[in-house]
Structure formats: structure tokens, C-alpha cells
Amino acid sequence: MESRFLVLFLIALLATSLGACSRQRAVPASASGQPPVIEPEVERREIEPARIDTEDFEVGIYAGQLSVEDFGVNTVAGAHFTYHVSEGFFVDVSGGQTDTERTSFERLSGAAQLLTDSQRDYSYYNVSLGYNILPGESFIGRNRAFNTSLYLIGGVGKTDFAGDDRFTLNIGVGLRLMPLDWLAVHADVRDYIYDIDLLGQEKTSHNLEARIGVSFFF
Amino acid sequence: MRRWVPIIAFGLSLFAASGWTQERRPEVTVEDPFIELHTGPGRGYPIFYVAERGEKIAVLRRRTDWFQIEVPRGERGWVHIEQIARTLDMEGEPLDVPGFSIDDYTQRRWEVGVQYGDFGGANVISAFGGYGLTENLQFELWIGQALGRFSDSEIVHLNISHLMFPDKRVTPLFTLGAGTINTSPKATLVSTTDRRDSMAVAGLGVRAYVTRRFVFRADYKAYVVFTSRNDNEEVREWKAGFSFFF
Numbered sequence: 001m002e003s004r005f006l007v008l009f010l011i012a013l014l015a016t017s018l019g020a021c022s023r024q025r026a027v028p029a030s031a032s033g034q035p036p037v038i039e040p041e042v043e044r045r046e047i048e049p050a051r052i053d054t055e056d057f058e059v060g061i062y063a064g065q066l067s068v069e070d071f072g073v074n075t076v077a078g079a080h081f082t083y084h085v086s087e088g089f090f091v092d093v094s095g096g097q098t099d100t101e102r103t104s105f106e107r108l109s110g111a112a113q114l115l116t117d118s119q120r121d122y123s124y125y126n127v128s129l130g131y132n133i134l135p136g137e138s139f140i141g142r143n144r145a146f147n148t149s150l151y152l153i154g155g156v157g158k159t160d161f162a163g164d165d166r167f168t169l170n171i172g173v174g175l176r177l178m179p180l181d182w183l184a185v186h187a188d189v190r191d192y193i194y195d196i197d198l199l200g201q202e203k204t205s206h207n208l209e210a211r212i213g214v215s216f217f218f
Numbered sequence: 219m220r221r222w223v224p225i226i227a228f229g230l231s232l233f234a235a236s237g238w239t240q241e242r243r244p245e246v247t248v249e250d251p252f253i254e255l256h257t258g259p260g261r262g263y264p265i266f267y268v269a270e271r272g273e274k275i276a277v278l279r280r281r282t283d284w285f286q287i288e289v290p291r292g293e294r295g296w297v298h299i300e301q302i303a304r305t306l307d308m309e310g311e312p313l314d315v316p317g318f319s320i321d322d323y324t325q326r327r328w329e330v331g332v333q334y335g336d337f338g339g340a341n342v343i344s345a346f347g348g349y350g351l352t353e354n355l356q357f358e359l360w361i362g363q364a365l366g367r368f369s370d371s372e373i374v375h376l377n378i379s380h381l382m383f384p385d386k387r388v389t390p391l392f393t394l395g396a397g398t399i400n401t402s403p404k405a406t407l408v409s410t411t412d413r414r415d416s417m418a419v420a421g422l423g424v425r426a427y428v429t430r431r432f433v434f435r436a437d438y439k440a441y442v443v444f445t446s447r448n449d450n451e452e453v454r455e456w457k458a459g460f461s462f463f464f
Contacts, residue, residue, distance in 0.1 A: 147258040167341035169367035
């Protein structure tokens, strides 16, 4: 390994020294010709379009309360990654996690347990499409205005709960408030909808989440 | 330790590069009679300031098709790409701002996307990454998760897509590939063991350029799962979704 690096290094050294030699030889050749009448000393100050900092991505974390049907209201925490396609549309990938409580039935009956501890862990991810439906400004005090946007969001995903993966639809509404140009504060309400047959009969379960988060544009 | 050195160096160089870009803000000169500064990056935000022809403005950042600028008096606002594209750079040339057009789409190399649909009666969510080998051929890696009533499956496959008209806004495509499928029955059923089978896939689809980096794509795929039983299993899949190109 070491010797291979040495060989590469020597080749690189040789190449640069050869380059330097050829340039040294080139200098007298040009000097022997007529000196240029005008020495152009144009300072080029081009701006490259890539220099403009493009901030179409957003990454953030959030925390809130998730009401898991039959299993109590629990503290949820998660993260999301958003790509802003246009001023209207954005695509969001979110993932969150919470621990669920015992059901009322389990508490009253005392001994009966519906789920093991690991099955009580509730986690989800989803891919959603959002639309900024009401962009605007909020005024706080006399001299301060923050850009805000009310958005609708909906998508598909997976919920891992009670030992199974469940296909999950989500719909929601959120408010994005921008205290700084690169920082956003979110307040969201989401409904996660999936079918569950844990209690014998299959039923559609609605799980409401209210959350607050902070995110960064980059 | 030694293997971390290039990574750390690369990270430091990125850090340095980001610092550099923040220091040097590109300056442009207004060439239109005036340009309008909005309070936010969207057409609904009100215009609160107007910069006149000849004023030098600094471009701070870009968000989708909006540019945040600062005028010499210190006001900051957002200008739409249509107006920024008509300003002049230091050389007096029109500023070259990369927009997104059908040309960028036809010259793309990388593509990532997500799709949702039906996999033999189960809901399926898929993500894919593609790399353009030639104008017509695209190499793709797909990862999918099918969530059904009785079982869940994880589907991973590689395929080659052939685009019929890569330079058109809408093009049909054909796919051919192979992969594996991992099936696990639901926990509430009498437990059977998980299965892992290989499979072949053929399909046809359509893709259409929508706007900016946004592409619509729909696929119909037929999978042949080579099971350990006597018969092979055939699964039909319908999916639609969107992707982005880079």
C-alpha cells in the first residue's frame, strides 16, 4: 500500500517537474519575439451563477402530541426533509416515533396485556406533497413582520405499530413562520389514517398529531 | 486515522467554500426601468420597494424562482427570476441565471423519485434512483414496500429503462430488470415463515416533464417471482408518482 502511494507521488512529482521544465523553455522563446504593444491587464470579475446560494431544501425537527386511537395521547418526536419544487409546491419526507400507553381495557382488567413492550413502540414515515395555499405576513408588535405560509399537505407512508407495518394515509394543515430568512418555525396538525385489526375486527383508525418544529433552509 | 484525513480535509474545504460564497455577494446592475422587491419569495407577497435602472444590487440567496437582493440603501426584498434575468453583471452582460427548461430535462443525468400504487392488491410505496447511461437508456435502482392485508413485502430491483423519445416532453418507456422480494405475513395471522425469492420484472410506463426539476412518472410492471414451490408467482403492479432530475 505504502509503496503504491510512493509510486503515485513520484509520478505526480515527475509530471509537475516536467511541466515546469517545459514552461521554462517556453519563456525565452516568447521573449525572443517582439514584445506586445499593449499589455492587457483586464481584471476579470465574472460572477458565476452557481455562486448564488440556492436554498430549496429544508431540514427540521419537531415534537408534539400524537393521539393513538385506543392507546392514549403520547409525546412524539420526529424529523423531516423538504424540497421546495416551486413557490407553491413542496415534497416532504417525515419520520417520527412515540411510545404508546396501555389501553383503558388493559388498565381496568389489571393483568391482560394486548401488546408486548416492543409492540407498543409506534414509528412512522411518510412521503407527502404540500401546497402553500395562503402565503402572507404576520405582524408582531409595531415594527416587525414575519413571512408566513399556511399549507395543506397529504401523502402516503407506513406506520410500524402493534407488531405490523400498516399502510398509512396522512392529511394535514400547517403554518410556516419565518423569523429569519433561513429559519422557519412550523406548527402542524396531521391525521394519520390506517386500518387495524388488533381488537378482532378491522377498523379504520384516525390518529391526530399536533406538533411544533423548527427547520433550516439550505 | 489516516483514512479520515481526506474526509476531514474535504469537509474543511466545503466549510471554507461556504464561507467564501457568503463573503462575495454577486452584484448586478438594474437594466429594466425598475425592478420590484416583494416582501417574500412568492407572487402573493406585496411589493414594498422599487429599484431603478442603474442601481447596483447584491444578490443574497435564491429560493425556487425568487432571489433575495439588497439595495444600496439596505432594503432587502425578493425579486422574481424574470426580472433578475434582465439585470447586468459586472461585465455589462445579462446575468446568466440557471432557470429550468425542457433542455435541462433532456440533458439530465440523475433522477430520484417516489411512487405509490397497487402491487397485486397491496398498497405499495416505492423510491428509485436513476442514472442516464445514454440519452435513451437509464439505469435504475428501485426499493419498494408493499403493505397488504395478509402480508408485507420489501421489493428491491435493478432495471434498465428505455425511453422512446428522450427529447420530448412526454415519452413512453420500457423497463426490464431483476431483483429480490422479501415477504413476511402479518403478525395477527397464524405465523408462517418469511420468504425471500428472486424475481424478474418487465414493464412499460410514461414520463412527462412538469416544471423546474419536477417530472411525473407512471409505471405498469409485471413481476415473475421464482418461488421455491412448483409454480412461479406472477404479480401485476400499477404505480404513479413524481421524480426530480439533477
